[in-house]
Amino acid sequence: MEYINLFVKSVFVDNMVFAFFLGMCSYLAVSKSVKTATGLGIAVLFVLVVTLPINYWLNKYLLEPGALTWINPEYASIDLSFLSYIVFIAVIASIVQIVEMVVEKFSPALYSSLGIFLPLIAVNCAILGGSLFMQERGFANVGEAFSFGLGSGFGWFIAIVAIAAIREKLAYSNVPKPLKGLGISFIITGLMGIAFMSFMGIKL
Amino acid sequence: MDKSIFKNPFFKANPITVLVLGICSALAVTVQLKGAFVMALSVTVVTGFSSMLVSSIRNSIPNRVRIIVQLVIVAMFVILVDEFLKAYAYDVSKQLSVYIGLIITNCIIMGRIEAFALGNKPFPSLVDGLANGMGYGMVLVIIAFIRELFGSGTLFGFQIIPQSWYMANGGFYENNGLVILPPMALIIVGGIIWVQRAIQKELQEEK
Numbered sequence: 001m002e003y004i005n006l007f008v009k010s011v012f013v014d015n016m017v018f019a020f021f022l023g024m025c026s027y028l029a030v031s032k033s034v035k036t037a038t039g040l041g042i043a044v045l046f047v048l049v050v051t052l053p054i055n056y057w058l059n060k061y062l063l064e065p066g067a068l069t070w071i072n073p074e075y076a077s078i079d080l081s082f083l084s085y086i087v088f089i090a091v092i093a094s095i096v097q098i099v100e101m102v103v104e105k106f107s108p109a110l111y112s113s114l115g116i117f118l119p120l121i122a123v124n125c126a127i128l129g130g131s132l133f134m135q136e137r138g139f140a141n142v143g144e145a146f147s148f149g150l151g152s153g154f155g156w157f158i159a160i161v162a163i164a165a166i167r168e169k170l171a172y173s174n175v176p177k178p179l180k181g182l183g184i185s186f187i188i189t190g191l192m193g194i195a196f197m198s199f200m201g202i203k204l
Numbered sequence: 205m206d207k208s209i210f211k212n213p214f215f216k217a218n219p220i221t222v223l224v225l226g227i228c229s230a231l232a233v234t235v236q237l238k239g240a241f242v243m244a245l246s247v248t249v250v251t252g253f254s255s256m257l258v259s260s261i262r263n264s265i266p267n268r269v270r271i272i273v274q275l276v277i278v279a280m281f282v283i284l285v286d287e288f289l290k291a292y293a294y295d296v297s298k299q300l301s302v303y304i305g306l307i308i309t310n311c312i313i314m315g316r317i318e319a320f321a322l323g324n325k326p327f328p329s330l331v332d333g334l335a336n337g338m339g340y341g342m343v344l345v346i347i348a349f350i351r352e353l354f355g356s357g358t359l360f361g362f363q364i365i366p367q368s369w370y371m372a373n374g375g376f377y378e379n380n381g382l383v384i385l386p387p388m389a390l391i392i393v394g395g396i397i398w399v400q401r402a403i404q405k406e407l408q409e410e411k
Contacts, residue, residue, distance in 0.1 A: 019386055024227035025311040082287060085305050086279045093272045122271060125228035125309045132302035178401035179394070181409030182224060186394035193387030 003147040005203060010151030013200055016126045017159035018193035020133075023126030027160050028185055037164035038157075039110075040121075045153030047099060047121050048130050051092050052149030053142050055131040058087055063135075081135075088131045089122075096122040126156050163189060209332050213339035215404075219312045220343040221397050222407060226312035231389040233303050233344070237360050240348035242289070242296045244341025246304065248334055250281045251313050255333030259321040274317050275308065282307045312340055347392050355383035 016022045023044065030040050061067055063084045068075035100118045104111045111118075121127060130152050139145045166188055175184050219225045226247070233243045254277050258265075265273050286304050289297040297304065307313070316336050321329040352358055357365035357379050369375040382388050401407045 021231040021386065022228050025225060028224055028227065082283060085283055085308055086276060089275050089279050089308055093275055119271065123309045123311060123314050125306050128309045129302060129306055132305045136302055177408050178398050183394045183397040183401065186390045186397065190387040190390035190394065193390060
């Protein structure tokens with residue numbers, strides 16, 4: 001039950017895009033058609049779900065203050081948390097590389113449709129942001145980290161598919177010239193964020 | 205050296221409003237001017253120096269692993285900035301929380317490294333990185349100015365709107381609570397883009 005609550009909260013209340021502005025770069029750049037947006041959304045969801053538990057274990061058994069006590073109780077005073085940025089980003093970059101190779105080998109069709117977006121995911125702020133939020137909130141076990149990853153990935157997926165659908169329809173409307181394209185996308189995202197704020201405080 | 209390397213990032217090729225890079229961290233730290241200022245400074249430092257370092261070793265990085273190499277270099281500078289802030293400006297560093305770490309994935313830095321530093325000498329890369337960081341910081345400060353002034357009635361924490369204007373003291377004024385909330389930052393950026401593109405017609409998009 002706790003996991004479901006965390007999942008729902010990270011999809012709607014703490015949405016990566018609308019509440020924390022994470023992953024905005026690719027969110028704005030790749031939301032011109034629903035099809036590509038869906039592909040990128042699934043890729044981000046997948047990488048988040050895989051990297052969060054790995055980074056959780058690394059944080060717990062390597063980086064936290066006193067995390068090395070499982071080797072030797074004398075190491076209790078060692079604090080490696082200043083290394084966490086480098087460790088997290090290295091894990092993310094290598095997972096993305098592995099995912100890219102696996103997808104290329106076993107599903108060339110999916111690879112060609114995702115192709116260009118896969119390497120980009122390594123620098124998607126939503127992924128690193130997920131790991132950093134996980135570290136900051138100090139989840140109690142790996143299940144919580146997993147459902148947080150699943151929830152925030154799914155929230156990002158919903159956001160990018162929704163804005164892509166709106167932008168496809170927007171092509172037929174009469175927007176003031178200086179606002180066309182980028183400007184109106186920002187304002188729509190803002191309005192969607194206000195709509196998502198109505199979920200604030202829900203609890204299961 | 206070409207002067208446009210320094211000049212362009214401020215208006216004509218601004219990283220936020222024209223190139224759409226680095227939005228992620230731009231919006232979350234703009235509730236108060238102080239945070240925005242520190243963030244702008246940190247990004248400028250990291251962009252400038254990591255561009256310079258990548259550019260000076262650009263001929264010895266193998267192409268296949270260059271993303272990881274670049275990320276590690278950027279992460280190193282971000283760690284330095286983070287430790288520095290923790291030591292000398294602890295309250296700001298707490299307020300910015302994860303967004304300092306997220307400078308690593310700030311698209312401006314990777315964007316400038318990929319687009320400029322990999323093909324240019326170290327000194328122009330340093331200038332390009334610093335100028336892009338400042339162009340980014342300029343937009344950040346404009347947004348934070350609007351949000352702090354209308355949302356809290358203060359600038360840098362000092363009261364600007366006179367206390368006697370407030371409803372509570374028998375006046376006519378009330379802070380706009382919506383401006384502090386995340387979605388309003390996006391709408392303000394949309395407004396800034398609107399103003400800029402109304403002045404610079406060549407930036408307008410067809411579709």
